[in-house]
Amino acid sequence: MEEQTIGYLGPKGTFTKMAVDALFDGGNFISYESIPACLDAVEEGEITTGVVPLENAIEGSVHLTIDYLVHYVNQSIIAEMTVPIKQHLLVHSQYNGEKIERIYSHSQAIAQCHQYLHKNFPGIKIEYTTSTAKAAEIAASSGPKVAAIGNHLAAERNQLKILEDNIHDYDNNHTRFAVVQKNPKTLKVKDHPHKQKTTVMITLPQDYVGALHQVLAAFAWRKMNLSKIESRPLKTGLGNYYFIIDVEQAYDQIMFPGVKAELEALGCQMKLLGTYPSYQISLHTPVKKA
Numbered sequence: 001m002e003e004q005t006i007g008y009l010g011p012k013g014t015f016t017k018m019a020v021d022a023l024f025d026g027g028n029f030i031s032y033e034s035i036p037a038c039l040d041a042v043e044e045g046e047i048t049t050g051v052v053p054l055e056n057a058i059e060g061s062v063h064l065t066i067d068y069l070v071h072y073v074n075q076s077i078i079a080e081m082t083v084p085i086k087q088h089l090l091v092h093s094q095y096n097g098e099k100i101e102r103i104y105s106h107s108q109a110i111a112q113c114h115q116y117l118h119k120n121f122p123g124i125k126i127e128y129t130t131s132t133a134k135a136a137e138i139a140a141s142s143g144p145k146v147a148a149i150g151n152h153l154a155a156e157r158n159q160l161k162i163l164e165d166n167i168h169d170y171d172n173n174h175t176r177f178a179v180v181q182k183n184p185k186t187l188k189v190k191d192h193p194h195k196q197k198t199t200v201m202i203t204l205p206q207d208y209v210g211a212l213h214q215v216l217a218a219f220a221w222r223k224m225n226l227s228k229i230e231s232r233p234l235k236t237g238l239g240n241y242y243f244i245i246d247v248e249q250a251y252d253q254i255m256f257p258g259v260k261a262e263l264e265a266l267g268c269q270m271k272l273l274g275t276y277p278s279y280q281i282s283l284h285t286p287v288k289k290a
């Protein structure tokens with residue numbers, strides 16, 4: 001088997017890289033500075049595989065990923081992994097009780113710690129970065145009055161201290177990551193899948209009474225369990241949406257074509273975004289507080 005080349009939302013020290021290290025059994029890993037840059041690299045054949053965040057238990061979908069997969073590239077989700085997320089407040093190694101004036105992090109991480117920030121740093125200046133690891137790099141080069149929100153790996157890589165650990169607002173914080181490819185190839189992974197899933201995108205012809213009900217009924221009477229449904233703007237005008245539906249089973253030749261035909265008879269379109277194994281990763285995250 002040729003060596004797998006895996007692109008991920010970097011730099012090293014992101015949660016995405018932690019997820020990649022936990023799942024893949026070797027390979028050539030390439031860091032990208034943003035989700036679109038990683039997905040573009042897959043599209044252009046620079047790498048075979050991309051790994052990007054898809055959904056968080058506290059903040060919900062990573063819309064940039066979903067919209068990019070739907071509107072800008074033609075790729076399939078070929079695996080997903082769910083990873084525990086522990087956010088820490090990271091400060092400079094020289095920190096000695098100074099008043100923190102600015103906090104950097106990725107928008108998903110800031111949102112996961114919203115209450116914590118509101119209570120402990122009311123009115124603080126928040127700066128958004130392309131990743132939590134990028135925020136850690138900035139904190140390391142900025143001095144003791146600047147903090148970052150990120151993980152223990154980013155702290156270690158940038159010689160930051162963990163001033164406060166587990167600052168996310170709710171326990172059981174997890175993020176789902178999508179593994180995507182343009183031309184599906186086998187992956188070399190360390191783990192066994194927990195279950196199989198399928199993701200489809202559905203568009204309705206126009207807004208009419210009971211349209212969504214009819215779509216859901218096509219799955220329900222076939223006893224196909226859905227684990228997620230989300231509407232996103234089609235970007236063609238207010239009130240126009242598409243739906244992303246996750247089904248808790250692998251694609252099969254009977255049920256899914258049946259659903260598709262039923263939906264098409266109603267004037268809807270169904271597009272397969274991927275049918276894939278779902279991995280649940282448990283990361284060992286040792287925390288050394290300052």
Ligand SMILES: O=C(O)C(=O)C[C@]1(C(=O)O)C=C[C@@H](O)C=C1
Pocket residue numbers: 009013014015016017053054056062085106108109130131132133175
């Ligand atoms: O910034 C990172 O470390 C990422 O890997 C991105 C990301 C995300 O976009 O959801 C991944 C996991 C966490 O939910 C926070 C940030």
